[in-house]
Amino acid sequence: DTGVSQDPRHKITKRGQNVTFRCDPISEHNRLYWYRQTLGQGPEFLTYFQNEAQLEKSRLLSDRFSAERPKGSFSTLEIQRTEQGDSAMYLCASSGNRGGNEKLFFGSGTQLSVL
């Protein structure tokens, strides 16, 4: 069990560019979550996958954001035409199948800076 991996750890981009982040969950976990966190705030829910199905998207996830989880394994989060307001830590988490009575495992996050 190597935990949840996220890549890259840091990303600096210019406004208007597209960026893609990758998350590798714990292998036996079928639930995968993306969160966004800005300085001084708690993580905010973005979207959730159960296996390969994206079951919920937050209002925070504008049409410039897209997430995929092909084959129910790793996941990618893409931001198109980045804006300075997209600068944040993007966190991925995974969990198993026992509903609310199960903890989430978080990755170390991808810190995005949009210049």
Place this chain on the structure above:
Amino acid sequence: DAKTTQPNSMESNEEEPVHLPCNHSTISGTDYIHWYRQLPSQGPEYVIHGLTSNVNNRMASLAIAEDRKSSTLILHRATLRDAAVYYCSSRNSGGSNYKLTFGKGTLLTVNP
């Protein structure tokens, strides 16, 4: 989604107990109460969770009020490594997503 309210910051001395409070007055009957902590530049780390009964593990204890509108995370003997932001959150188990909803957290400072 249930909202959680925590003090912005708390301070403790090393080797003393710490009681971190959380209000979650809008929590539903099937939502679990989860606590996570976060060090700078790291993702949140699970601490403990519970539904109705008090819970203990090697890291901490969780005391849940009888009406479930509040809970307290108890660190029995704080160490310098316990300095972190502590988040109280509810985990929706009544719907289909089981997402965690976080508040702003409590910054715990531990003095040597």
